Amino acid sequence: MQEKPNPENPYKLTGLKLTPLKKWAAGIPAVKAALADLFEQGIPLRGTKALFKMNQFGGFDCSSCAWPDPDDDRSPLGEYCENGVKALAEEATTKKITAEFFKDNSVYDLARLNDYEIGRLGRLTEPMYLPEGGTHYQPITWDDAFKKIASHLNALNSPDEAAFYTSGRTSNEASFVYQLFVREYGTNNMPDCSNMCHETSGTALRPTIGIGKGTVKLEDFYDTDVIMIIGQNPGTNAPRMLSALEKGKRNGAKIIAVNPLPEAGLMGFRNPQEISGVIGHGGKLADLYLPVKINGDMALLKAIELLLLDLEGKSPGQVIDREFIEEKTVGYDAFIRQFENYTLEELAEASGVSQADLYEAAQMLAYKKRIIICWGMGITQQPNGVDMIKEMLNILLLKGSIGKPGAGVCPVRGHSNVQGNRTMMINEKPTNAQLDRMQQVFGFNPPRKHGYDVVRAIKAMQEGKLKVLFCMGGNFLSATPDTTYTAAAIRKLNLTAWVSTKLNRGHLIHGKEAIILPTLSRSDLDIVNGELQIISTENSMGVVQSSKGMLTPVSDNLINETQIACRLAIATLRNTVVNWQRYADSYDAVRDDIERCIPGFEDYNKRVREKGGFYLPNAARDGNFITEEFGNHVPFTLTGLPETSLADDEYMMATTRTHDQFNTTIYGLDDRYRGVKNERRVIFMNEKDIEKAGFKAGDKVDLFNYDDNKERIAPLFIIIAYPIPEKNTVTYFPETNVLVSVNNVVKESNMPASKYVKIKIRKHSPGIYERVKELEAAQTFS
Template sequence: MPRSRETDERTDTPHYDRPSGGWGSMRGIGKILKDQKPSAGAIRTLMRQNKPGGHMCTSCAWTKPKVPHPFEFCENGAKATIWDLTTDRCTPDFFAAHPVSELRKWSDHDLEKAGRLTRPMRYDPATDHYVPCTWEEAYAAIGDKLSQLEPRQSVFYTSGKAALETAFLYQLFARLYGHNNLPDSSNMCHETTSVGLKKVIGSSVGTCVLSDFDHCDLILFFGQNTGSNSPRFLHKLQQTVERGGRIITFNPVRERGLVEFTNPQRPTQMTVTKPTPISEMYLQVRPGGDIAALAGICKHVMELDRAQGGIVDREFVERHTTGLTDLETRLQAMTWSEIEATSGLTRAALEEVAVAYASARRVIGIYGMGLTQHVHGWLSIGMLVNLLLLGGHIGREGTGISPVRGHSNVQGQRTVGISEKPKLVPLDRLEQLFNFTAPRDEGLNTTAAAEAILNGSIRAFVSLGGNFARAIPDQGRTDPAWAKLDLNVQIATRLNRSHTLVGNSAWLLPCLVRAEEDRQASGPQAVSMEDSLSMIHGSAGRRKPAAPDIRSEVAIIAGIAKATLAPNPNVRWDEWTGDYSQIRDLIEATWPDRFKDFNENLFTPGGFFKGNAARERQWKTNSGKAEFTTPDVLTALGQTPQDDQLTLITLRSNDQFNTTIYGFSDRLRGLEGSRDILLINPEEMARRGLTEGQIVTVEGAYDDGHTRRVKGLKITAYDLPDTCVAAYYPEANPLVPLAYRDQLSGTPAAKGVPVRIRG
């Protein structure tokens, strides 16, 4: 197969032959500026984005530096902000013109393209239209309905955008009401991290801070598309390469951001000098093959150590870890043939990585959902930790493990109590502060909530942002079940598919975006969020709200709670809504070790660190030590492809943030136009008798008695490993079974789904 001499990319299938960043990113931003025609001041808003005293981006959770660049935003972050500041408005007149049954047939892009919601709306079953209402009417009706239900019949979901202040009040409302049904978007993406890392190092989050990337010698990168999903991270990767550090990437898809990068903030690189190569090696591991790849690297590292010594940090291992003997025995028993067959990589390539590891003094392991969204995703994380532990690469400057989060505050929401697991929340302290008895039974996570909607045991659903119905697996089965709900409350900025799946009672409650000024009784308010490196940042919006009748998320949650709950002198919803600093005082009182002097530190440049015990080599595990994991399988897949089966990977495009579809360009993959495509390599295509452009149906091959099918996908040749195909999320979600999920965390296994192609 023909490949580029410079980048080793396949040239006989669609590809982007330019670097990530550069003029392509500028054109991408320009395109959405033209499309959305944002309100005046959008450029000034971008200039404040991710800077001390400014507003924090609503896109990814990558950290914000102490000394920001002149333009501290990326293409994806700019798109998110411009999308928020659109001049398009979704008014009552829009809803009067379009019945909900019609809107249900619209595409994700067209629904959101209708613009910002401007008024609270209630669904009228008699006319099949949303009709305007007052806030007081909405609060009273929602509160009355919730009061009639048994609390555990309700789910309070949150996406990863809500600020710490909002999230704290939301979880408090749920527990005052009487349940722990608090699923969030983490359940769908990085819950495997929370469970897997906690098991092996005692920390539910990564151990790195930004300065570690200034000192590492080697970065091992697994299953994350930084060029599209967190492009500001590319600055650190570029600097690593330029000072002589090495980056080795493992990903089934060759993503341009990890191949080469042109920095838009360097005029000479934009005009004269060459792009920066990012990955020294780019290994297209098979889906689910990371366990085998990491086992092969660990196997050779230990062989090198036995031969020459000094590679395994024996002092660290003896003092800080347990379980190495069992792992070593297992690795010695593995054959290279099974490692190669499962990973899809050669022994020579994996041994080369092991040699690079052996020569490095400081190593960082980075990963995304390509590692976590598997049936054995927790084991993939355990294997990456194994490799880092061998050399003592956790708890030293320039070392650590660093998951890259998606939603901007998904990690922070878990920090302040958004969790279905009562053991993770200081309920005793909440009871002392607010004089109530907290529920102690475990609540529903995302997949359990979806199953409860299917079986009818959940009667009310309150959604703080997001597009839950579109983001979850098994949509072909779940979509009809929403009609059984007694109450569906959606707090949102724009219209999306979840809003069209109405039950007996449905409400649309429009909220501010983060870039807009949030003015309450005490004046303009600030909010806060936690990034993926555990830094807390303040955020203050300045743009004029899109409409006079839009309210803040804090005000909306407080309004519903007041209408639902009996008065409690310790619970002062009006005071907290009027002054968010009081909410931060409550957060500090609940978690004094993490949020000391919260209000005073709110706008610390670069954020303030909430702390991480594993970074200090304090291991809060069952054994009191970091734990080596012995793999009992070599694939993260729950079902390896047999005969006519293939493994499906779900992807996000360059013109997308989660379920928000900005447009139909996947520029960084060389794909334009339709999202209804199925990617497959030419050799696999020929073996299966498929032709370029053929329209096919993809069927689920997970045998649980349910039929799963997505029709009308166009076969498109692409550079992928054998035995796998790829399609876009969320369009391919109907093929992902709710029951097909990580063994420990319940995270849907959307990066390794068994499927069949039907002509």
């Protein structure tokens, strides 16, 4: 038998070249990089045609990030960013992966490619099946694929022996039908990508303001006083956000950027749609940059609060909004008493930011009322992320800066419909109210016991409690932590099945049997019974809008995710009470029942077809904070400072994306803004740390983690000297996910804490690979 494929990207370097660090994002280089992808995929005309419809009224929604489209006029030149073009190029490509391709390439051989090479192979074109003990995927009909999956599901001792994963790109219609099938089947085991990105946000916001979403609209960025961006890099992760920041700046807003790295997209922006962005110097963004230590954010936030309270003492009634506090909050007195135990000196030291910079930040906030605080996974993937979001909310409560125009919280979501998935009840912990409504509408009693999230699902696989994993999109293996542990867990499953547009590493690390079901992309025409269908999505600001594909699919053997869920339900459920064929025949029928089941979707089919769609209800946005525990009041939250200690030879590591990447999809091997070209196996370190450890920039090193008294190794990385706080390091994911223990999670939300990983760094040893194999073998057979 062939050796098992390595779950990691191949341990090979691709040729590092360093370029100067950028101090601004976008501009003409972004346009060139984006168009180059269309040419590389061989679709300059097909791709350009689609670009004029992407994120436009009556067009299709970009499958990349969830940043909202403008409610009013949209740019005729294009409502998309560089990474949006790259995402389109990947899905609009005419390159195909056929049954002949799989016949010529074994699973083992494909796993020897890196993620970038795998992503360049093209679109999947027909269902494929890997039998137990097989080395090559082989074609299977759609009917036989559904029968195979159904036979596995119906052979289980309990529905809870199966888990059903969901990616953020899945439409509202597909998500609703999918979760309905899973619950009629009998389980709440629905891990999803929220469990790895913004579960922390919902966990923090729901009990405090009554809703697990942001409270601002896009237009609030245009007319506000201060925008505070913490742990988020808009230039790479949500490039269209730069236009909103630019517009806010022109209208007088100040921007505070908080991040361990001085990201180009926080510092400056050259708008390629304006003359100043083409031939000029563009615009400055951050008025103040605070280079916080990894996990020093809590100390920074408390320092700002301490200074605001001090300024209020000197100018009573001018800094703190006492009227808002008295009318809308509880717990203020206990909140301010805690500051008797803090000093500015101690908080500055813990944060890594100077007292002078902290004072300047407080001054920028002190006499303003309209304040927006944004954050990304730099906050949500830290062990105390829930508390830090509550602390950011504390600042807004002090200022009365929530529930009014130009002010509020803004978790910047990643994938394009990850928020919509949750609204459609893709959730391992549904509320009783949601389940009661489902029972009332459909007539069956859905399961009440909470299911597995991502981390718990991985552990359940390893323990033999799960036998089947069905993935509606995504790249489960590469997105999850503790890669060696996760791979060993997946290999214990009886069946793994994926709904995918393209091949990824997750298809190559599989259960005893495996199935790939190819599906349509957002940009593809979706015609059912002779009628062109529309789907819908929800963006970061709670807007639900339609999406209509317009490209001819690369294969006639592709079907939409909604139909895949329906046909799986028909094949699996023996005494169903749901008319699945009705849903498969028309997505309007799905929306009719979403309207019956989920609040806020009245006249769904009518309103989703209106220009720009519609906003879902958001009481907190309107200043009504309705929580179970505190009624119509928001609590001030008492939090503590984290205790972070590092041994002399330890460093704190955070994982991040390159600019040529979206989640686990690798568009290229460059990280243009950080000056990295043609390489991903790098580690950013402070120059003083490099010298103190006896290294030099360019050295090859191996990275180690010892959480849970267990050795984890990521071999062969190149040191890059970078302006980052001492004892802090940054690497790219998924290459270093192997170092993130499955037990290193965010308190309360149980998300992987990928921004808080203790590592040791040693000179690269050629013999390290044998040790890696030993660890993988020990994990596989443990």
